[in-house]
Amino acid sequence: MQDQPILLALVAIIAGIFSMLGGMKNWDWFMSTFQAGLFVKTIGRQAARVVYGILGVVLITIGVLLLLIG
Template sequence: MQDQPVLIALLAIAAGIFSLLGGINNWDWFMKSFRAGLFVKTIGRQGARVVYGILGIVLITIGVLLLLIG
């Protein structure tokens, strides 16, 4: 396996963990960031938490699959 796919997989896993934790822990600074603020204004804070939780799970899954099949 080349180094670049491993790096991409690890970055996807790290971003997924960060997103998942931000959604679960309801970090104020996370939810008040510019991009999260767009979700919060559109679907509410609880909806944004769900979206970020799902996004985190998806990114972690993609990262793990990249490691396994790469």
């Protein structure tokens, strides 16, 4: 049971890095997925890149906090 918070923290950090890099590097394959595509159509590609970058930072922060607390 002790490994669950660590695993969750690592998943959050990896997802955060992936999201942040997808927004920063403007990966076409990342921005053209179904979920991201709807988001891009709604608010525009540049705004979606910013939101994905912020989402990445938030996920990384949550993961680090989980590692520190757990």
